Amino acid sequence: MTTGPGFPHPDSNASDRRRSYRQYCRERLPELRLLERLVRRGAPALRSRVLTNVQDGHWQLPVYALELGSSSATAPVLLLCGGVHGIERIGTQLLLAQLATLLQRLHWDSSLQQLLACIRIVICPLLNPVGMARGWRCNGNGIDLMRNAPLEADQPGPWPVSGHRLGPWLPWYRGRPHNPMEPEAQAMCALVQEQIATAPFSLALDCHSGFGLRDRIWFPYSGRRRLLEHAAELHVLLRLFERSHPHHPYLFEPQHHHYRTHGDLWDYLYRQHLQRGGQVFLPLTLEMGSWLWVKKNPRQLASYSGLFNPLVPHRHQRTLRRHQLLLDFLLRAVAAWRHWLPGEPARRQHQRLAERRWGAR
Template sequence: MTIQLPRFATPQIQQVIAQRSTDAQQDFAQKIPELMELERLILQHSHIVNTHTEILLESAWGNFPLYSLTLGNKNPTAPTLLMTGGMHGIERIGSQVLLAWLQTLLARLQWDSHLQQLLDKIQLVLVPILNPVGMYLNQRANGNGVDLNRNAPIDAEGRVPLLGGGHRLGPFLPWYRGRKRGKMEAENIALEVIMQRQIFNRPFAAVLDLHSGLGMQDRLWFPHAYRKKAIGNIAEYVAMKTLWERSYPNHTYLFEPQSIHYLSHGDLWDYFYYQSRAQQQPYFLPLTLEMGSWLWVKKSPRQLLNMAGLFNPQIQHRHTRVLRRHILLLDFLLAATLNHPHWLPDEKQAGIFRQTANNLWFNGL
């Protein structure tokens, strides 16, 4: 798979679409309807949404654009919320939740003065489909067979699950990291450009990366994935957890570090976190939403008969329920990003929150 890396002044979306043949357009509509929906929303709301074609992936299956969307305040002092989906192509539900929320957001912006005022004060960046070729192929990896979330140049400090923690045996097995000392995949390089351009230069930035995984409960994970020690901003994570639980005491999420379950090589958010620290960004708080897909499989065991059914709800009413289930969380993150000065801990509170984290997760490590 070859790539073209246009600079920031990327071609207009109309040109990207116009270059597709009728057959390609029909093929995309059948195999990757999420991309068609994203392009429809962009075209319909081009007066509100600033869109970049970050990269055009040229493959044997066609040319796939990777879009980023920006709404709100462009001032570099404004706080930023980044939301991403579709890192693993088979986990379509993450992109679908993000697109459903975006559609609601754009509709509300036509009449909701409160939301208009909120977006006047923060920057919202969306990458709804990070791995369009993988989504088209209905596989976890990208078009080169590389797992994008095992591909960053960072190694685990401890034992990782066999294969699942990332390996270099080859793309014929899932969770392949890519070649040692090789460049990151084009999709990850494009995301790194977005991070440098719009995230690391902000005094406060939060991330929500949407996935689905084989669990019985929805989880909000934060780094580290490569080590069991507490992350530098652990006090801020505990403060956010406390804010969420006090605001919505009837929620159903587990809020916890990934490392208490397993370690993995090449985690993108570990990598970007330390890039942020190197640039002395005071607050960069990435989160991963892992939607518990066993909840859907348990109620519809027939989903075990196909790979997509392991990661996505396939009964219509359950699919619709999932699309609305996480709206409150996404809205909360918008509000928490804007109002971060009101909940970030001071020095005394930070010490208490660090001790809380040790008691909850790290046993004094």
């Protein structure tokens, strides 16, 4: 039986377990400690619940969903997600930093209070706590959550990045055919479907790292060479951002411009939403260009974590600051969705512009 500071014997008393759990989080999951501090600090304005618990040794680790703002079922929704891949700590850290800022501003910023009265922010900052505790991309069962949806790519590639069924010994493992999705993936899908079911407009941002020399904003589809059905609405949104912030660092593009994957959760959620005939839902992925961090500090090549996260303190702080403008813009765009969402014939024009800009490659 595994015992020790991080894994106490089951017969140990409650205070010993709490002490060992704090030590476990301090050593392996400081992000979870910070998250739980923010939950306590933000109540009652910050509403929290545990979507599911996942097992790491003797520890049951919670997957939290947090809500700020309106509790109305018909409020527009901004969904923020991070920590899908455990090794990509910077995504979780970015969302926790943004949450801490929002909680501080709520004490004095009347404009933010008014904004949150009419919209809802839903945050799942740490979807894969076992993977993060172990420094893995996959979850505790060796499965890549972003290859785990029951969805086959039209023209997958390159292999094995596109997802495979060989086994958990090779990254990007999808799990066994016909098995249900992993608990973390099921929890996220249930959360997203619940939130967008009655919302008049919803937008999601999933924070990742590990690809490229530039920060990218990706959108569906990942598993097929075609634009999403709401390409016109997305084109209007991104044009608003580009005109409001012309010196931004982002490259906007469909994910399939680089590779096409099986089992993408956002492809799955978007297609499910279309089948139900819901309102506009725009799922985006922030892919932070971690190769630039490695280029500036080649010693990060010696560390697996260094391929996905900025290890130099000033670069880490800069990364947390760098994306605040984007997150604030998305918050305001969701609140003002009625003022910019295109109607006909503007929608047809923006559809043509989107096809010209992002047409299949």
